[in-house]
Amino acid sequence: MKSVVIAGTIRADEALLVGMKMLLEGKTAIDAVEETIKLVEDNEDDWTVGTGGLPNLLGEVELDASIMDGKTLRAGAVAGIKRYKNPISIARKVMEETPHVLLVGEGADQFADVMGFERAELVTESGRDIHKDFLEGKGIVKKGYDTEESFKTKERYYKSFQRMVKDAKLMKWYKQYTESNHGTVNILAIDVNGDICCGVSTSGLSFKFPGRAGDSPIIGAGNFADNRYGAAACVGVGELVIRLSMARIAVYELSKGATVEEAAVNAIESIRDLAPDKGSVSIMVMDKEGNIAAACNWKNYYFWLATTENPTPKKIECIFVDLEQEILAEGYHR
Numbered sequence: 001m002k003s004v005v006i007a008g009t010i011r012a013d014e015a016l017l018v019g020m021k022m023l024l025e026g027k028t029a030i031d032a033v034e035e036t037i038k039l040v041e042d043n044e045d046d047w048t049v050g051t052g053g054l055p056n057l058l059g060e061v062e063l064d065a066s067i068m069d070g071k072t073l074r075a076g077a078v079a080g081i082k083r084y085k086n087p088i089s090i091a092r093k094v095m096e097e098t099p100h101v102l103l104v105g106e107g108a109d110q111f112a113d114v115m116g117f118e119r120a121e122l123v124t125e126s127g128r129d130i131h132k133d134f135l136e137g138k139g140i141v142k143k144g145y146d147t148e149e150s151f152k153t154k155e156r157y158y159k160s161f162q163r164m165v166k167d168a169k170l171m172k173w174y175k176q177y178t179e180s181n182h183g184t185v186n187i188l189a190i191d192v193n194g195d196i197c198c199g200v201s202t203s204g205l206s207f208k209f210p211g212r213a214g215d216s217p218i219i220g221a222g223n224f225a226d227n228r229y230g231a232a233a234c235v236g237v238g239e240l241v242i243r244l245s246m247a248r249i250a251v252y253e254l255s256k257g258a259t260v261e262e263a264a265v266n267a268i269e270s271i272r273d274l275a276p277d278k279g280s281v282s283i284m285v286m287d288k289e290g291n292i293a294a295a296c297n298w299k300n301y302y303f304w305l306a307t308t309e310n311p312t313p314k315k316i317e318c319i320f321v322d323l324e325q326e327i328l329a330e331g332y333h334r
């Protein structure tokens with residue numbers, strides 16, 4: 001029987017015990033990852049994932065999740081789930097039962113409504129007018145399809161949004177606030193067959209715009225797994241991670257011979273490319289042998305690792321990459 005490995009982010013320690021037990025019993029990496037993440041999603045004290053996750057600008061919780069099977073490179077993801085508590089399981093169903101990779105929720109529709117788009121196949125002239133009125137701050141035209149309640153919701157969102165875009169100070173505060181209140185669970189595992197799975201779940205940035213999806217449901221950004229090389233998953237400001245295709249690049253670096261430490265540090269170093277934009281990001285990278293490292297651009301962060309030899313999750317420090325200092329990583333990819 002081959003050694004098994006499971007690793008997870010900061011609040012996954014207890015759940016990892018369950019995932020580890022499953023792997024030792026010979027269950028697949030996909031089953032272990034899903035079950036471990038479900039437990040984290042159900043923990044109401046974790047305000048960054050699943051039930052109890054911090055809400056969006058309208059006070060609604062919108063959950064994002066993804067799962068990737070390193071054996072087949074199949075993947076499933078959901079964004080903006082509002083009424084179901086285990087988005088990771090829904091993401092797995094997307095992977096296994098549909099021909100699609102990503103399904104998104106009603107948040108995207110609300111945002112589109114507020115932006116003046118009609119619920120129609122084609123953009124009409126009146127749709128264009130509404131959009132123009134919105135951009136000019138003339139307010140929302142109540143449409144035939146609105147109920148009293150949906151109209152009130154729209155109005156609330158519209159007012160917050162208008163205040164935000166008109167007030168640079170408020171927008172700056174909002175950006176800082178949302179970007180400093182968030183978190184994600186990442187679980188990476190290798191099962192007895194050497195198959196790799198990576199799962200990610202989050203409620204995203206707190207008080208995000210309705211319909212905003214981060215990196216977690218974007219395969220290649222917040223999540224990537226490939227049996228031939230390894231896997232990677234991210235925590236942090238998703239916008240930065242998406243722009244850098246971070247998880248995919250880290251696994252690509254493994255394929256070119258980088259160690260897990262190099263791939264993780266290089267991923268964090270690449271945030272420099274986005275200057276002046278910056279924000280906190282962490283990445284966990286695992287190779288196909290089960291070596292794991294994580295890097296991040298803030299201090300005192302860690303992850304949990306359990307293996308066949310040490311099945312009780314052990315705390316491992318993340319490599320701190322100080323982006324305020326000059327480039328330290330030799331393998332920096334640019």
Ligand code: ASP
Nearest residue numbers: 182183184204214236238
């Ligand atoms: N990456 C998540 C997002 O942007 C948030 C986080 O990991 O803190 O939605």
